[in-house]
Structures are given as structure tokens and as C-alpha cells.
Amino acid sequence: LFWFLAKLMRKFAEKIVLKRIQEESIKQMIGNIVFAITVLIGFFIALGVLELDKALTSILAGAGVVGLAIGLALQGTLSNTVSGFILSFLPKISIGDWIESNGEVGAVTEINLRNVTIKRPDNEVTIIPNSTFIDNPFTNYSTHKRSRIIVGCGVGYESDLQQVEELTVRIIGEQFEQNGDEEVEFFYTEFGDSSINFLVRFWADSSKGKDTLSHKHKAIKTIKKHFDEADINIPFPIRTLDFGKNNLTMVSQGENDGN
Known part of the structure; x- marks a missing residue:
């Protein structure tokens, strides 16, 4: 009876509860966990009905010891697995999103029970363990379709600042x-060594890192x-080399006679 009930619970979990999860491997894993829990509950109820209390107590004690040993042995793996479950239900990240995490930037290509895989702009793949991903801040550039773009520049001190x-x-x-x-925002920020610097900020459609660039x-x-x-002059550094008052003599070695 509980075997068939477990199958029904697994189907219910996969179709109803897990609609928000895109990764098939995680769907199947959670469905199997629901199935196993239902079967175990049925097993313990059956032992109780048969009045096998001592056997039930021994099984639970043994399961506790085994579970503790497995938990200690697979601490890192279990941490990644739990983090994978958390990521599965997070509305802030999904396949195809452009993210930045731990200094790595790219598109999310896979979220499974152990890690998050992102494809970087240089076509290389980076795999981030789920526990690392969960424990550290990450930025999702695909959360909103429009982003604020910031561009800095500088103009010469002789410039008409209002005109600039x-x-x-x-x-x-006009361009964006x-x-x-x-709105487009403009701010002068500092008196630089050779220029008065400013920032201009504006909004544009941007859901990927390439869009911003x-x-x-x-x-x-x-x-x-x-x-x-x-x-309007945009200053740039000029380097002047001062060799002093003495004349410079350049000596070249060649294949002259007597050398």
C-alpha cells in the first residue's frame, strides 16, 4: 500500500511542487527522496502494527549511528547537496542568467546538486561548488532587463564646463x-592632474555582460x-624627456675598418 502511495507522492512532487525547478536531475532526486521517505514511514508503521517495538528501536538506533558516520564522511558533499536544494528554489538565479560570483563572470549553463556551471565570455567553463556559491555574494545581471551604465571622461581646464x-x-x-x-545624469567628480573629470550615467537594455560593454x-x-x-579637449598624459645641457652622442658599432 505504502509502495503505491510513495509512487503517487513522487509524481505529485515532480508535477506540482517542483514546477519552479528547471534542472531535471534535481527534480528526479527530490522525487526519489519523497518516495524513500514515504516508504520508510510505511515500513515503521507496519512494524508498529505488528508490535515489533524492539526491532523498531534497534533499527532506529542503528540508522542513527550509520547516518552519523555517513554524514561525517560526506560532510562536503552533503553541504553541496543541501546548497543545491536551496539554489533550486531561489527565484534569483536560473539557467541562462548572466552572473558574477567569486570573481568569475558568465552565463549559467547548469545547476545541479553539487555545483553551478557558468560559461565565461572566453568560452571557458567554470564550475563553482554549491556551498561556495551560497556562502558568498553573487551578482545576477539578468534580474532586470535594463541597467544603469556609467562612463567616465575628463576635459581640459580651459573647457566651458556648462557646455560640456x-x-x-x-x-x-539621443543615443540611448x-x-x-x-534620465541621463551628469556629475563632475574631481580636479585631476590634467583634466576635470566627470561621470555620465544612463539607462539601457542590458541582461548580459556583453550588452554593458x-x-x-x-x-x-x-x-x-x-x-x-x-x-572640447580630452587631455592625455604627455611625457617630456630632459637630457640636460650636454650634447648627446650616439655611438654605433659596425664593421668599420680598424674596429
Whole structure:
């Protein structure tokens, strides 16, 4: 009876409770766990009905000792497995999301009971143990379809700062449409060694790391083009070499006669 009930419980778990889990291996594992628990409950109830209390006590004691030994031996594996269950129910990460974790950036390709696999932009694959993934902060760039892009630049001290601000806000707004309460923001940040530096912030569609780089690429080209047209100087370091008052003599060795 409990065998058939366990099968029904497993199907119920896989179809109803686990709809939110995308990874098939985790679905099957949780279904099997539900099945095993139901069978064990039925087994213990049967022992109680047959009044085999002593046998039941011995089995439970033995199971406790065995369970403790297995738990100590597989501590790391069990930690990853439990973390895998937690990840399965997290609404903040799913297959295909672009994430950053422990210094690794890429698209999530697999979430199983032991690890999270991400594919980096260089096409290499990084495997992160679930316990490490859970215990450390991670950033999911795919949570929202639009992200704020930040681009920094600097202009010469002779520049008209009001003109620079108005021009930058206008050209960025023309290139990147701002929705609703979104807007292009401009802030001067510091007096640099050779420039007055600023940040421009704007919103753009971005669910992958490549999108952010593409938007920055486009914004930098746009700013440079319009600054050149408006004769706005973007300073760059110049190195001057001072060799003193003495004349320099360059001596070359060749195949001259007598050398």
C-alpha cells in the first residue's frame, strides 16, 4: 500500500511542487527522496502494527549511528547537496542568467546538486561548488532587463564646463532612449592632474555582460566624436624627456675598418 502511495507522492512532487525547478536531475532526486521517505514511514508503521517495538528501536538506533558516520564522511558533499536544494528554489538565479560570483563572470549553463556551471565570455567553463556559491555574494545581471551604465571622461581646464555638461547629456539622451522616470545624469567628480573629470550615467537594455560593454563602447565613441566637433579637449598624459645641457652622442658599432 505504502509502495503505491510513495509512487503517487513522487509524481505529485515532480508535477506540482517542483514546477519552479528547471534542472531535471534535481527534480528526479527530490522525487526519489519523497518516495524513500514515504516508504520508510510505511515500513515503521507496519512494524508498529505488528508490535515489533524492539526491532523498531534497534533499527532506529542503528540508522542513527550509520547516518552519523555517513554524514561525517560526506560532510562536503552533503553541504553541496543541501546548497543545491536551496539554489533550486531561489527565484534569483536560473539557467541562462548572466552572473558574477567569486570573481568569475558568465552565463549559467547548469545547476545541479553539487555545483553551478557558468560559461565565461572566453568560452571557458567554470564550475563553482554549491556551498561556495551560497556562502558568498553573487551578482545576477539578468534580474532586470535594463541597467544603469556609467562612463567616465575628463576635459581640459580651459573647457566651458556648462557646455560640456549640456552637450554630453544631449548626445547620450539621443543615443540611448530613457524610459519613464529614467534620465541621463551628469556629475563632475574631481580636479585631476590634467583634466576635470566627470561621470555620465544612463539607462539601457542590458541582461548580459556583453550588452554593458557594447553600450559603453557606443557611448565613448559618441562622446569623442561630438567633443572633437565642438573643439572640447580630452587631455592625455604627455611625457617630456630632459637630457640636460650636454650634447648627446650616439655611438654605433659596425664593421668599420680598424674596429
